[in-house]
Amino acid sequence: MCIQISAQYVKKLRDKTGAGMMNCKKALRAAKGDMDLAIENLRQQGLASASKKSMRIATEGLIESYIHSGSRIGVLLELNCETDFVARHSEFQSLAKNLAMQIVACTDVEYVCKDDIPNHIIDLEKKIEFSKNDLINKPDSIRFAIVKGRIDKRLKELSLLDQAFIRNPDISIENLIEQKKALLGENIKVRRFQKFILGEGLEKINDFSKEVADILQK
Incomplete structure (x- = not known):
């Protein structure tokens, strides 16, 4: 139980x-x-x-870039730590590379964490869910419970820290960063990232997550 x-x-x-x-x-x-x-x-x-490492200020770090095969999508990521020494450490640099690749693989990810998601985005998602046909005839208590579950799932899809690590799906990105904090002895934070997609907004959408998975298998 x-x-x-x-x-x-x-x-x-x-x-x-x-x-x-x-x-x-x-x-x-x-x-x-x-x-x-x-x-x-x-x-x-x-x-x-x-x-207590999460309370310490992380102002060093690096800007990592990842351009996917075919040069159709790229990511710029700022990963912070406390000292330049750790910023030059291979484990920290490897973490930055993995995070940049993770962002490309997770097509829905738009924010570092759920707390970064604006209220108007959450309100829009709720509006969409409440208007779905499968909920129309259900009692309010059930509708609210179902919508809450769906919204929680959707917010996790948008959040980088909530993603399963593509190299080890048994841990989340948040878990991965916590492990590196413990290993390197410093606070580590993803400050921001920006995704660039060639022809973004046009009708054709590519499934980059499958392509990244194929690369990892090579």
Whole structure:
């Protein structure tokens, strides 16, 4: 039976460890709600050691670019860390390359995280969902529950941090960054990115996610 963990309890563990919300939730469930055991589990995974790093200012880093095969889509990404030493580290540079490729592979991604998504975008998505035919004859309580689930799913599709890492789908991009924080000992943040698509807005749309997956298999 799945143990119900409150959002407040998850936040408490996050405040103690600095680990991502989903990591904290999974750790608490695995520990059956035992806070100390959850902290120990996170430390064993190398996630709790990133504690407090998210509060430190990251003003160094690099601008990474990725131009996909055929030069039809490209990405510019700003990835920040705390020192120039870490910015020159191979692990940090590899992370930047992987993130840029991830953005190309995830065609729906437009924002770094869900908190960056403007309210008017969320309101538009809600309007679209509430107007769908399959919800018209359902009771309000059911309609609201279904729409909430669909909106949560849609916001995750738009958020880079919520994506499954294309090189290891068992972890999210947020997990990946937390691991690099623990490894490199510094705060690491994706500040911004911009995607450039050749002929964007025209009728023909290319599936770049499949092409990136093909490249990774080579």
